[in-house]
Every structure is written in structure tokens, then in C-alpha cells.
Amino acid sequence: xxxxxxxxxxxxxxxxxxxxxxxxxxxxxxxxxxxxxxxxxxxxxxxxxxxxxxxxxxxxxxxxxxxxxxxxxxxxxxxxxxxxxxxxxxxxxxxxxxxxxxxxxxxxxx
Numbered sequence: 293x294x295x296x297x298x299x300x301x302x303x304x305x306x307x308x309x310x311x312x313x314x315x316x317x318x319x320x321x322x323x324x325x326x327x328x329x330x331x332x333x334x335x336x337x338x339x340x341x342x343x344x345x346x347x348x349x350x351x352x353x354x355x356x357x358x359x360x361x362x363x364x365x366x367x368x369x370x371x372x373x374x375x376x377x378x379x380x381x382x383x384x385x386x387x388x389x390x391x392x393x394x395x396x397x398x399x400x401x402x
Contacts (some may be wrong), residue, residue, distance in 0.1 A: 304329075337370065337387060345386065345394035353383045356397045364390040373401075375402055 295304040308325030338344055350356040353371060361367075368386035375381050384398035 301327075331359075333392075335392055340395055345396050347396040347398060350399055351398045353385055353397050353399050357385055357387060360387050360389065360395075368394060 293304075297308065303339060305328045306325045307328070308323060310323055313320050313322060327353040336343070357371065359365075366388045368388060371383070371385045373381055374384050379400065381401040382398060383401060384389075384396055386394060388394050389395055
């Protein structure tokens, strides 16, 4: 089928969705897909070539980190607070989601 042709996989099947990005009606989307059959990959690191990480602005980094851990995610580094002149305090953490992908969660304090 078309997905097999595009990916060079045999009998590929995906489940997923497109999420509209904030501020856009008919603009860009974020595709989130999962293949029914997966292969194991090397563990990525923040400085690995290719896809590095996705960053998400969240209301409370600590609470979000706990939820990620409850869903079998893990820490990459430590929860960090740094004051950035003219911006305020940036609170952020690099974590792995349950599939091992690196995500950054962040918020700004006044």
C-alpha cells in the first residue's frame, strides 16, 4: 500500500493524529503517529544527530515531571532553575517519555 511504498516497510500500519498549533486555524500541525509494529532503536541523547527533543511550555514543571515519571518516563538531567536577564526565571527539565524520546518541559516564573 501507499504507506509501504513511502516507508519501505512491509505491511506498515499507523495510528495517529494531527494537532493544530496554537494561533493557527489552517496552519501547521504536529503529527503524532505510532506504528503497530516497531523496531528497537539506540537510546537518543540531547546532542545526538537528527531529532534532538521537543519542548513544551507547562504551567508547573515539577507536577508535569511527576506525571511523566508515573507513566514510566525518566529523567535525563536535573530540574533546573536559571534567571535570565529581562525574561525572569526559567524552570526546565529534560526527560524521556515512556518510549525513550527526549522532551523538555519548561515554565517561566516572574
